Amino acid sequence: MTTTPHQDAPTREGGEPGDPREVVLSLSGIHKRFGAVQALTDVRLEVAAGEVVALVGDNGAGKSTLVKVIAGVYQPDSGDIELAGRRVKVGGPRQAQDLGIATVFQDLALCDNLDVVANLFLGQERVKGGAIDEVAMEVEAWRLLRSLSAKIPSVRIPIAALSGGQRQTVAIARSLVGKPKVVMLDEPTAALGVAQTAEVLNLVERLRDNGLGVILISHNMADVQAVADRIVVLRLGRNEAEFYTDEVTTTDLVAAITGASDNVVASRAARGKEQAHG
Amino acid sequence: MAESTVVKTSADQLDERLIANASDPLGILRAFWARLRGGDLGSLPVVFGLVVISIVFYVKEPVFLSSRNLVTITQFAAPVGIIALGIVLVLLLGEIDLSVGSVSGASAAVMAVQIVNSGRPVIVGIVAGMLVGVVVGLVYAFLYTKLGVPSFVFSLAGLLAFQGVLLYVLGSDGTINLPSDSWLLDFARFKFLTGTASYVLVVLIGLAFLASRLLSQRSRTKAELSAPSTVSILVKAGLLTGGLAYLTYYLNIGRGWSYLWLFFAALVVAMDFALRRTRWGRHVFAVGGNEEAARRSGIKVTRIYLSVFVGCSTLAAVGGILGAAQLTSVSQATGTTDTNLTAIAAAVIGGTSLFGGRGSAYSAMLGILVLVSISSGLNLIGVDSSVRFMVTGGVLLLAVAIDSVSRRARSSSGRG
Ligand SMILES: Nc1ncnc2c1ncn2[C@@H]1O[C@H](COP(=O)(O)OP(=O)(O)OP(=O)(O)O)[C@@H](O)[C@H]1O
Ligand SMILES: [Mg+2]
Numbered sequence: 001m002t003t004t005p006h007q008d009a010p011t012r013e014g015g016e017p018g019d020p021r022e023v024v025l026s027l028s029g030i031h032k033r034f035g036a037v038q039a040l041t042d043v044r045l046e047v048a049a050g051e052v053v054a055l056v057g058d059n060g061a062g063k064s065t066l067v068k069v070i071a072g073v074y075q076p077d078s079g080d081i082e083l084a085g086r087r088v089k090v091g092g093p094r095q096a097q098d099l100g101i102a103t104v105f106q107d108l109a110l111c112d113n114l115d116v117v118a119n120l121f122l123g124q125e126r127v128k129g130g131a132i133d134e135v136a137m138e139v140e141a142w143r144l145l146r147s148l149s150a151k152i153p154s155v156r157i158p159i160a161a162l163s164g165g166q167r168q169t170v171a172i173a174r175s176l177v178g179k180p181k182v183v184m185l186d187e188p189t190a191a192l193g194v195a196q197t198a199e200v201l202n203l204v205e206r207l208r209d210n211g212l213g214v215i216l217i218s219h220n221m222a223d224v225q226a227v228a229d230r231i232v233v234l235r236l237g238r239n240e241a242e243f244y245t246d247e248v249t250t251t252d253l254v255a256a257i258t259g260a261s262d263n264v265v266a267s268r269a270a271r272g273k274e275q276a277h278g
Numbered sequence: 279m280a281e282s283t284v285v286k287t288s289a290d291q292l293d294e295r296l297i298a299n300a301s302d303p304l305g306i307l308r309a310f311w312a313r314l315r316g317g318d319l320g321s322l323p324v325v326f327g328l329v330v331i332s333i334v335f336y337v338k339e340p341v342f343l344s345s346r347n348l349v350t351i352t353q354f355a356a357p358v359g360i361i362a363l364g365i366v367l368v369l370l371l372g373e374i375d376l377s378v379g380s381v382s383g384a385s386a387a388v389m390a391v392q393i394v395n396s397g398r399p400v401i402v403g404i405v406a407g408m409l410v411g412v413v414v415g416l417v418y419a420f421l422y423t424k425l426g427v428p429s430f431v432f433s434l435a436g437l438l439a440f441q442g443v444l445l446y447v448l449g450s451d452g453t454i455n456l457p458s459d460s461w462l463l464d465f466a467r468f469k470f471l472t473g474t475a476s477y478v479l480v481v482l483i484g485l486a487f488l489a490s491r492l493l494s495q496r497s498r499t500k501a502e503l504s505a506p507s508t509v510s511i512l513v514k515a516g517l518l519t520g521g522l523a524y525l526t527y528y529l530n531i532g533r534g535w536s537y538l539w540l541f542f543a544a545l546v547v548a549m550d551f552a553l554r555r556t557r558w559g560r561h562v563f564a565v566g567g568n569e570e571a572a573r574r575s576g577i578k579v580t581r582i583y584l585s586v587f588v589g590c591s592t593l594a595a596v597g598g599i600l601g602a603a604q605l606t607s608v609s610q611a612t613g614t615t616d617t618n619l620t621a622i623a624a625a626v627i628g629g630t631s632l633f634g635g636r637g638s639a640y641s642a643m644l645g646i647l648v649l650v651s652i653s654s655g656l657n658l659i660g661v662d663s664s665v666r667f668m669v670t671g672g673v674l675l676l677a678v679a680i681d682s683v684s685r686r687a688r689s690s691s692g693r694g
Contacts, residue, residue: 071574073573073574093573093575094576094577094578096576103574105574108571109571109574110571111563111564111567111568111572112567112568112635113563113567113568113635113636114560114563114564114567118560118564122560122572122577123561123575123576123577124575124576125557127557131555135494135497135498135501135503136501138290138501138503139502142290154290155290156290
């Protein structure tokens, strides 16, 4: 198949009747520069309520930078961020939280010296009578972790004692504390086992069914195609292409990501075919 | 906190890999041993050190463990202990304040000038002295959070500058004697809790401990989480009350608990609560552990630094004021000699890590007890202060070495 990727936001004929999805998060004209590196150039992105948008692109394409701009960790040099149609300024992570934006960062951002419960509720501790309500937090922690099939022996051990995948599960569970409207997951399944990956994909679908907007970053095309409604491709800090998942093939995706149809992935595939035939 | 002994398996005890499981007392011991080997030493080395110190000095000079001497040790440990409590705060953030001694001296001098030279009421002098601490902390926080000056540098500058302030405030007099009839001196020197009142306090502490543990047990059981058994709580409360009662009995042979020590102990308990059970304390540990993660969690990191630097300098001021009251005067040497390093050493010896994110309020109390005991013991067996400095230096080095080694053990056994 050789359909050219839509260069602009795809408009779907007919759409889904009776489903005027309201846009929860919309970015336009985002520029971000680090010293000599122009990490993001005129980037735009829209997420509707109950929609999973996958953000894909090569290493260094600017995906994490975009996520951090939305999460208030970085300030964009220019550009607009709109939340539910209202222009907002995400001045810092605290504001992002208050606006209902939850993020799982690629580098996780957990405190090694604190236990699992403390990390899950960091910045959003439950308080009863002036003191931290450990019991309520622990109960909620078990509920969240069970819902992700987390294999964590105890929530009272420090994060440093967990494996990479267990930490990732904690980071994902963290994003569910509070009542977010938009959840951003930056390579959430990179370190996860088979069952946990499936569980995270289930979670993404559950979040979508609950009417949240989800932004999923992943290098795994199978995962992306399994859960995303729309796929946004970034390349060298620019919007490269945008697809509806059910209208795109892996080949097209890879071509858009690498920026060429004669890319290294395609040539490997071709070589494999030749060897099989010859 | 040892979560142990449950009847049915609670929500948090399901994983079969948990070692300290169910109602197996051996399991608790085993988990404890594993924790030690993993480098999670807590205050164990310093308690062990206190025991060794007591035995060694007792053998050399039995007066060391006399009621009289213990009363003196606790009374004189309190002011520097309060300063060490502030140091615990900055160490938890992985920062340092080298100027606490000078700040304590300058605050004491400001207080003395207000009371003696300007003839103001004692309370005005105290507030003025404490304000010095607050202002110093505000300046430090500004330097750190806005200008990015390392705490080592600005507190070193403060060490010199506030020694200068001390000399300047004292002026030509050199020494200011505090009025001997003021309640402050009375409080710091002659007030002791003894007799029935002291036992009432012990019982109240025991009951408070029991009540808080039982309440926590009840709410955990209600939430279907594992909870310590009533027996273990009763045993702990009994041991605590019994131990305190015996100490009280022993100190009452002498003059009893000094108000100064009780004040210090109350500060330690309050700080421990603030650090372990309030959002502020949780955020202090978070910033000390991983500042970037704390910031991304929406914690206002700047405010944490502000509160900690102000808290440290203010506690230094309080310690300086009480120390001056205890010695009845402020002189050019107040807070300058070894106050600084004693306070910092006490916090580290007590088990608060120099690397941030690990420690407890009680380390100030335990550490200062070790240091004051050593100096009292060496005095009793009649060694020179030269030896005292060397021994104190050695103990500090030992404490830092233990801290560093246990940090390495933690990172190799995965306890951060
Ligand atoms: N803090 C920073 N300082 C300087 N340059 C940065 C910083 N963060 C990112 N960059 C640069 O911005 C570009 C985009 O980086 P980003 O982390 O967003 O990539 P990414 O798409 O998430 O890649 P990956 O798939 O490897 O996670 C890179 O060229 C990187 O070097
Ligand atoms: Mg990235």
